[in-house]
Amino acid sequence: MIDLPKGGDLLRAMAEALTTDVVPNTTDQAQYTSRIVANLCLVVAREFDVDAADDHLRLELLRDFLPEHSGDLAQMTGWLDSLIAVNALDDDRALHQLLMRDVEHRLAIGRPNYS
Amino acid sequence: MTSEPDQVAYVAAIEEVLASSGSDEASVQIVAVASAGATRSTLLVDIVQGDVVLEAVAQLRTIESTAVLADAATEAALLTLAAEAAVPAARLIAAGYAEPIGAEVLIASRIPGETIPRRVLRMLESVDGSAKRLTAQCGDALARLHAMALGSQGPGLAALGTPQHPGAYLDLLEESLDQLGHPYPVFRYGLRYLRTILPQEQAEVSLIHGDFRNGNLIVDDNGLAAVLDWELAHRGDPMEDLAWLCLRFWRFGNDDLPVGGFGLLEDLKAAYEGAGGRWRQDAFDWWTMARTIWWGQGLAAQAKRFTDGESNSIVHAASGRRVVELEYDLLTLIGEHRGIGEHSGF
Incomplete structure (x- = not known):
């Protein structure tokens, strides 16, 4: 049983309330903070929307790229980071492509229209 | 308060x-x-x-x-x-x-005028020619700034330290990256790439403002009234200042106008050279990427302060979710520089 509205919808409503009711009625630091909080509500709402499948997709990309390594998303990211640090990855174009794909997945949450 | x-x-x-x-x-x-x-x-x-x-x-x-x-x-x-x-x-x-x-x-x-970036952009959009004028004023101010530092050893300037070779700058960035406690492979990749394209020519050491960008400029009806926040000033390569002014992060959504979201690069370059500055494109490109990494890591460090419990600032918390924008910008810049980019947004 899930209570409604869902978390993501509540966060969007919170962002809307902040943007429409609070931001126009505040100034300076309070207005700036209200905008930041409204934006964070939307970020978290999008995070609610993206299900575990997206993380799984990111993990699969990393596993395909680093077949000799294993681990969860954080561990695989750590592997990638340390292999780049020691210049152990030869296919630079493929690496660039992998990094961009991962970034695009994360941008879908943090800033969907950023391109 | x-x-x-x-x-x-x-x-x-x-x-x-x-x-x-x-x-x-x-x-x-x-x-x-x-x-x-x-x-x-x-x-x-x-x-x-x-x-x-x-x-x-x-x-x-x-x-x-x-x-x-x-x-x-x-x-x-x-x-x-x-x-x-x-x-x-x-x-x-x-x-x-x-x-x-x-x-x-x-x-x-206290100097009257506007500093809030989006308001500055709106002001400039409302008056024909004002954006081009501000761009030229920025180029002129930076050329004067970079010229005046040579030989200036007045009291108080000893703390500005000695300039770093680009390779040493990358070493410092790598050190900071290692202290973030979380892997950022995009920045690691960027640092590796930058080591392969160090600027050809040694820069003439100048006084660098360090934070010359939309948000630290007071703008009034006559354009640039004052440059604020000199606390990041140091000695270094003049192209660092010019690159920082043009970072996508400081365009506030006006991505087609590289200079602070209000001006064209050719206008900045013309004004800078017209006032005696020397534009080095390879160094400009290099510093654009290097400062993108620096700022990305800066935002990540702010977020770390929040997650480590050293700060309860909502701004620091929010910074962590903006790191990905800098990662995207860096990959795009590298892709374009190498001719392998899939995107050409800026």
Whole structure:
């Protein structure tokens, strides 16, 4: 049983309330903070929307790229980071492509229209 | 907002610094608190001397903040130099250490105008030619700034340190990256790439503002009224300042206008060269990528302060979710530089 509205919808409503009711009625630091909080509500709402499948997709990309390594998303990211640090990855174009794909997945949450 | 006891102490501290610079009859009234933090506060104040009221800005900084930023004496020396070189900046009134509150105090003239980036952009959009004029003024100011530093060894400038070779700059970035406690493979990849394309020519060492960008410019009806926040100034490659001004992050959505979201690169370059500056494209490209990494890591460090419990600032928390924008920008810049980019957004 899930209570409604869902978390993501509540966060969007919170962002809307902040943007429409609070931001126009505040100034300076309070207005700036209200905008930041409204934006964070939307970020978290999008995070609610993206299900575990997206993380799984990111993990699969990393596993395909680093077949000799294993681990969860954080561990695989750590592997990638340390292999780049020691210049152990030869296919630079493929690496660039992998990094961009991962970034695009994360941008879908943090800033969907950023391109 | 600072508390009332704080404000009383701040007024006393500002009056003490004014007195030590010879204005012992001055009394101070706080008009507004522009920002108030644990290590730094900025106050708008009126300095009253008889019938004369001087509008000023007072910055109070604890020793913790001057560990990473220029101290008040250095910033005071920079403001004096800027005035001599006709770089638009606030006029120094007084600077010193206020023992009772354990803070350095810098007092400078208050300059009217707009600083909030999106409002600046709206102002410029409403008057034909004003954006191009501001772009040219930025190029001119930076050329003057970069020219004036040569040989300047005035009091207070010793703290600016010695310039770093680009390779050493990358070493420092790598060190900071290792301290973030979380892997950022995109920045690691960027650092690796930058080591392969170091600028060909050694830069002439200049005074670098360090934070010359939309948000630190006071803009009025005549364009650039003053450049703010000299606390990141250092000696280095002039192209660092020009690249920073053009970072996508400081365009505030106006991505087609690389110079602060209001100007074209060719106009900035023409003004900079017209005022005697020397534009080095390879160094400009290099610094654009290097400063993208620097700022991305800076945002990640702010987020780390939040997650480590050292800060409860919502701004620091939000910074963590903006790192990905810098990662995207960096990959795009590298892709375009190498001719393998899939995107050409900026």
